[in-house]
Amino acid sequence: MTPRNARPQPQVLLMVPTSVGVGLTSASLGLIQALDTIGLKAGFLKPFRQDELNGPGPDRSTALVSSTLGLHPPAPMTQADMERLLRQDRLDVLMEQVIELHAQAAEGLDGHPDLIVVEGLVPTAHGTYATQLNTQLAHALNARIILVGSGDTTDPQALAEQLDMHAQAFGGIGSARTLGCILMRMQNLPGSEEASPPLVSGASNPMLDEGLLTELRRYSPTLATDRFHLIGVVPYNPALIAPRIIDVARALDARFLNEGDAANRRVLSTSLCARSAANALHAFRPGSLIVTSGDRDDIVLASALATMNGVPMAGVLLTNGFMPNDNMIEMCRPALNTGMPVLAVDTDSFTTAKNLGNMGNDIPMDDLERAEQVTRFVASHIDLQWLKDHLSRGHASRLSPSAFRHQLVKLSQQANRRIVLPEGSEPRTVEAAAICQRRGIARCVLLANREEVEEVARNRGIELPPDLEIIDPDSVRSRYVGPMVERRYGKVNELTAEDQLQDNVVLGTMMLQLDEVDGLVSGAIHTTANTIRPAFQLIKTAPGYDQVSSIFFMLLPEQVVVYGDCAVIPDPNAETLAEIAIQSARSAQAFGIEPRVAMISYSTGESGSGVDVEKVRQATQLARRQAPELLIDGPLQYDAAAIESVGRQKAPDSPVAGRATVFVFPDLNTGNTTYKAVQRSARVVSVGPMLQGLNKPVNDLSRGALVDDIVYTIALTAIQAAQREAG
Known part of the structure; x- marks a missing residue:
């Protein structure tokens, strides 16, 4: 009898490969990422090591899952130990050890996992026992089966027979135990030439899945069941196997x-x-x-x-x-x-x-960039809605990092906004604009000479979408002289306006001011001041705000939190700090994060004194008066704000301590240092800085920004524009 308060056991998904080289570990990485996107926490287990596939050194699958997804699965049983127990006909002992590894995989996660993804044995010439052991794994772990195959859409018969044969060991494709399959590295898929972006962009194309499944059913009657689903169809992409x-x-x-x-x-x-x-x-x-x-x-x-x-x-x-x-x-x-x-x-x-x-296609253990790209690519071709419908089992969702990124892309696609990029010929910006245009994240406008953009694209192997807008700034600058003089009446004349408009950031800001575009993103080669100063002068602050500040969305392993201000205001006074807190809370709320605001200091509550602590204390009181509907507390030390056990000890009556989602730092020195320390030391992705308090969306980039960083910042800007219009 199960105790009333016992936690439900995590579901087990056994990934069963149909042959060598189907991309089993890539499929597991992508599935765990996809589960995370819909708010389900998944662990990983590889019960048995296979030396002939792995080679010397640590187990590759376990190491890649650890480095890419931040999980800590137990090391698999050695092949020698596994084969010794098989020779001794001690299968029961072998499965007992698997159960112990399964328990370790679940305990190795912070919090209780919803699922455990288990990587089955690959059938090889040496491992003739693979099918037998995979069957035993399914029974011992009460696992549901996901077949992992590969093939060519021009030969659906071979693919159908392959799936049918491997499903027989688990009661056939019609069995309730068999969920479906993930098809990896599929050749000759329609539209696969477009399937190369690094972003998680949602579920796979259901029409493509249904068409392929219909074709497979022609050759295998057992596939003709609603129980068997094409969970993912992942096209072959040579860029993802590039050593x-x-x-x-x-x-x-x-x-x-x-x-x-x-x-x-x-x-x-x-x-x-x-x-x-x-x-x-x-x-x-x-x-x-x-x-x-x-x-x-x-x-x-x-x-x-x-x-x-x-x-x-x-x-x-x-x-x-x-x-x-x-x-x-x-x-x-x-x-x-x-x-x-x-x-x-x-x-x-x-x-x-x-x-x-003759080089193999396996991902090296130290190639984290490729592992992350493969993970995102596979996840983007998995049917998220099907996973949610069949595996959620009533679990409450959470805003995980991948869910946040997925949400950014979806919301920006719905926003359909026109975003100007003044650094139009900068290579990372060109690539980001091409991705955004192709994915419908935004309608990008590059301010640059067309020949320069095309040369950058040619040299970097970027395919420019035909509808990507490129405006030569020299051909339009004169149109904005009059409006700029009018906007800054008494501060600039025609000559100074013409001179300032030679700066493409100023030109782009005027386009935004005149509502010709919906937002602006700059900073890949400009300083923060270069990006923000024209916005101060031409866009000005939004009603109700006196300051422009910034936030970063910090994609921690378990959740997304907000840091502010880490980029703009060097030493805010108490009034400004209170405004930053309210701006940051409302920005968090706008992006689906429940705001619980911690005003950070070097002491907690009444334990400390001094000018700096007093400033935070006053700012907390001001912010509470100005926005009584928000949960705001301070001063709080970082650990008291972020860690539940510390928060209970240091601030037991605080509604924020230990559960903060918005961290407001007392000055730029503290904020910038903290965000960079967390970002670099903990390998945390940070999205931003996103500027807040402006009348129209202008966002700054770090000069070390990666292409993905620029894409996400463009997405943020498009969403801000849509939210501004919606009021």
Whole structure:
């Protein structure tokens, strides 16, 4: 009999692969991410290690789940121990150990997990027992089955037979135990050429799923049941299996002549250059690894020239053991200084190319960037609505980081706003604009010369959507001189207005002021002051506010919280700090975060004294009077605000302590230092800064912003614009 207050046991989803190389771990990563997006906490377990697939060192699946998703699953049982128990016919003991690992996987999470995703054994020539053990795992863990397969839509019969055969071990596809399948690395999917963005953008295309399922049912009558669902259909994408140059060096046992940026540059294509440079110009493109004999000076020089012209090639691999002479190396020095990797092997070019072709597609344990991209890509092709309908089981949802990102994309798509990007030819901005345009996140306007934008796109391998708007600022500046003089009457004349409008940020701000666009995003190559000053002068503050401040959305492992102000106001007084608190709370509320505001200080409650603490105390009182509907408390130390056990001890009567979602820092020094320390030390994604208090949405970027950061900031801006219009 189950005790009345006992927690429900987490559901178990057993991922059963149909063959080697289907992308089992990628499917598990994506599924856990998708579950997180709908507010379900999932743990991970790989019960058995398979040496012939993993190689030496730690278990790859467990390590990738740990580094990518922040989970801490137990180490799997060794293959030697597993096979020893099988030989001794001690299957019961083996399953008891699996149950213990399952318990550890559940206990290793903060809070109680809703599900455990278990990675089954891969059938290999060595592991003939895979099907038997997967069946035993399903029974021992009372697991539901998700088949993980791969194939080609042009051969649905082979795919249907593959699924049918592997489902037989679990009672067939019609069994209540078998939920459905995730099809990975699918070839020849309609529309797959567009399936390359890094963002989690929602459920997979149901029409595509239904069409494929209908085709599969033609060849397998057992698939003709409503119980079996295509949970995910993930297209093959060569960009997601692209190794880094450092991975190539490890696989070929190559030596570096110039390591450069080998840890980050990826091989999107390989070009074996045996012809003269003039006949191989097509090979010098973004992401290309040039393979050539070390004595081919013309190819080496052409590679250096392409690099200096801004083409981000993957690198150069020299064969036959030949080395360029010192004069040649000096000639190429400027290219080497850009980070272009150059490595060498002793094998001939043909053998080297063959060895490259034999490299595996597994994600290296230290390639966190690729693991995260694969996780997001797979999650974006999983049917979230189906997961919610069949697995939620009454669980309350929570605003997890992936749910927040998913919400940003969906809300911005609904907003359909026009956002101006003054840094229109900056490479990261161009790429972000292309993603936003293609995904419907915003209608982007690049302020730049079209030829410059097209050259950036060509050099970086970016495909510009045909409807991406590019406005040459030189062709429109004169239109804004009169409106600017009128807007800043008595402060600027025509000459000074014309001069200030040479700055594209000022030009974009005037476009926003005149309602020609709905929002502005800048800062990838401009300072915060460059972005904000024109907004102060031309847009001004929103009604009811005297200050413009900023917040960051901090995507902590368990939830999203708000930090303010970390970017704008250096040393606010008590009145300004109170306004920052109210602005930050309302911004949090607008993005689905229940605001519980902690006014941060170096002491909690009445325990400390001094000018700085008194300022926070006064600001708390002012904010409470101005917005009595909000939960605001302070002064609170950070740990008392964030950690429940500490909050109960230090501020037992506080409605905020231990459960704060909005952290308001006493000054810019504290706020900026804290956000960067958390971001870098804990590997937390921060979205922002988002400016608040302006009459129209203008948002600043960090100059170190990644493409994804810019995309999310554009999404934030579009949502702000829609919310402003809605009042």
